[in-house]
Amino acid sequence: MKETICTIPINDIFNEVGGCPICRMRDLIEKQYVEYITGAAMMAPNIRVITNEKGFCHHHYEMMLSSGPKLSNALLMQTRLQFIQDKMMPKGSAKPSKAQLDNIKNARSSCYVCDRIEFDINHLLRTFFVQFAEDPNFRELLKKQEYICLNHYELLHRGAVAKGGIKSKDMKAFCEITNALCRNYLDTLYGDVTHFTTMFDYRNAGGDWKNSKDSVERSVKFLTSKDVEEIK
């Protein structure tokens, strides 16, 4: 893939506290790409070739439609539809080929922004591992995080054992910190959700909900890395 447009200093992300730091990283990258794609990238033919081919997922179309200029969205859509006309749709009574059906399947799941996020997060994780090895202060910032969500726990640990990951002498410390960040929050959620369920017992009517009222929504975020829209 081409070089990143992402300009996020990793320390800025870890200086903040609240939620999962890798989710915050993802959100920043996502916002930059959504703005880029309906802005500067409109004039970049090489990017348009890729976005015509990959398109976007539902979530990212929604973000683009809510923040991008109407004409940019229409122009992006026009050439994306044209790509689908040319590559996937048979004409007249022709039977769709296996390749065309495979292309349709890919078209439904591919997303330029999702791919860029994945690429850039992996790129930033290289810096994360270097910081972890070299900067004791960075470890302290990591320890102070609220939690690491389940998806990003997996991502960090897959990265940690890959090339350029965590050095073997640091592995124990890395596991101790990241296990605590994921496990402690998981235990807290379990406690909160359990408390929430007991509040439906008539014997607890009028009792204290404690920190349980949004525990199911917080659990969804922990399990999926995505916020739940406010439930009315």
Ligand SMILES: [Zn+2]
């Ligand atoms: Zn996360």
Ligand SMILES: [Zn+2]
């Ligand atoms: Zn996407």
